[in-house]
Every structure is written in C-alpha cells, then in structure tokens.
Amino acid sequence: MYKVKVYITLRESVLDPQGSAVQSSLHALTYNEVQEVRIGKYMELTLAKNEKDVELRVKEMCEKLLANTVIEDYRYEIEEVVPS
C-alpha cells in the first residue's frame, strides 16, 4: 500500500485572488506581518500496491486530472506503508 501526498500550487506568475482575500482578512484581524498568502490544494491518496510503476502512475494522475498544468505546479511524496 502507498500513501501519496500531493501539493498543488498556483504558478508564481499567476494571480491568486483567494490568497489576497485571505491576506486582507488576516490584516483586518491585526496580523499585519503577513506579506503574502498563496493558497493551493493538498491531497492524500491511498493506493493499493500493484505491478505498475507507482511514481509514473502518480505523475500521470497529476498531469491528467489532479492539477491544471496550465496554471498550476504539482509535487508529490510517495511513502510505502506496510498494512498493520
């Protein structure tokens, strides 16, 4: 079994209105030290072990579905877990 953590973030060049909105809210709550907020997605996947290359499969999942590669970057961490 594999536990996969996927981090999807907007590319640096892409505007992040959601991040700006959160930043304004934090300032309104007096957290003025906040200079920037970037918001992305964090996914935890559980995969059954099979004969296929898990790294290749995860990369394909990111490219085909999980990330919009036009405006988003993705990275992932794969950890093999021995079922208890």
Place this chain on the structure above:
Amino acid sequence: MYKVKVYITLRESVLDPQGSAVQSSLHALTYNEVQEVRIGKYMELTLAKNEKDVELRVKEMCEKLLANTVIEDYRYEIEEVVPS
C-alpha cells in the same frame, strides 16, 4: 522573514465528497489502485519578522481564520528565511 506552510485537512470522521468525486474520476481514467482520496488546503504565507512570537501568531491565524476547527485539522511548518 518567515515562510510558513499550512496544511488543512478534513478530520477523519468527516465525509469528503470532493475526495470521493476525484476518486471516481481517477477510476474512470483506469487508475483503479486508488483506494481513497482526501482533499485539503495548502497555504504558503510570507511573514515579516517582528517582536511577536511567530509560532503563537500562526496558531492564532489558523484557529481564527485559516481552518474551520469544527471539521478541519491543521498543522504548519515555520521556516526562517534570510532575505537575499
């Protein structure tokens, strides 16, 4: 300056319809090894250094705004960065 990474995830006990939808889509794309998908938020904050306790402030930001502590858990990593 500090770079803070915040990970917000739904509590285990909370249903994740978005995750289930992504899982079905992955199965439709023949990635049948996917057993579970949990979707959360990933935030990158840039904070100016000041005299206040950064750990306490980040915890407060999570509790007050970034996470809905009724249904979400949060964790964070704080890294001090020397401006280049």
